[in-house]
Amino acid sequence: MLRACVRLYLPTAALVAFPLAAHAEWKPVEKVETYAISGQSGLELYRSIGENGPNVGITRAIAHTNFKLTWTRDYQPRAGACVLVSAKPKLIITYTLPSPSSPLPSAIQKNWEVFLAGVSAHEKVHGATIVDMARKIEAATVGLTVPDDPKCSKIRVEMTKRLSALSQAQRQASRDFDRIELGQGGNLQKLILALVNGG
Template sequence: MRSCIRLCLSLAALMALPLAAHADWKPVEQIKPYAISGQSGPELYRSIGENGPKLGIVHAIAHTNFKLTWTRDYQARAGACVLASARPKLIITYTLPSASAPLPPAIQKNWEVFLAGVSAHEKVHGAAIIDMVRKIEAATVGLTVPDDPKCSKIRTEMTRLLSELSQAQRQASRDFDRVELGQGGNLQKLILALVNGG
């Protein structure tokens, strides 16, 4: 199932979870470009507003999306249920603007700076997704629920735990974007530099 949730746990939530080394899986990261047109900074930015990924009623400059599935091994042990292992499969997709035609040299330079900055912003979301998945793994592998020989109660407990983590990351993601797009924020500076640069 495709999700548009950005996973960025708050520092407090991350610190509360146990750390563990999980080097046996790696995420797949891919870029999904969308075409924009224009020969000046204002034209390019206007095209982003018309063609960018739609989030609700507005078009974003860029977006980080992910698909996460798990292979989990639940085991009944002496009447209890234990999550013996959990292996994630994580695909992260960065949707980024791409100029559809060659740009004048001065505009090209400004565009490259803008795109690099936007890409770096989305990479922060990507890194947080990866970190979140590792924290989920660390928090759930070994989870034991007593009196659960059919391994049904443990799924309810995991849903509760993951719901808490999800709510925390959503808020952290919103906070990060608000700072970046706010007065003096990094993304705001990038936008102004592109639009005012020509």
């Protein structure tokens, strides 16, 4: 079974806060990687996706969105407490999409372009939820102060709790989005049928 999927990467060591002052100062880096498929008809292309698409669990995906989020942090002890004074995120989002390895007949090429545009738009939604999660991390932890923490160790435990919930919520939102898109009458289902059926 083929399915669109988002694969998430959020290192435990990267769980940290982000100051409001820097909210508008960062942007994610977005990359596109491709994997080769073959075929001269919509059905052949879709079968090749099934054979060559990225492995996600026990299935292969049409495309997926992966990310790496790390932070440079400045924790400071203040009057026996610990405060996260500043943090700078680095968010890299990578979209993996199929790409035909040889030129397509003109009619198939047009259908392929419609299919690829729709799949790309789907993955961009996943990318937007990842950026939204990073913004929510910022809002949930900015200025976080933990009393009686002069070595700034307790604050990390507290942030891990907060950020775990945000990460889980983002993952669930992505799964729900995929379920709708691939369900009966969903956008991805329509794109697949149009590609396979030639229109």
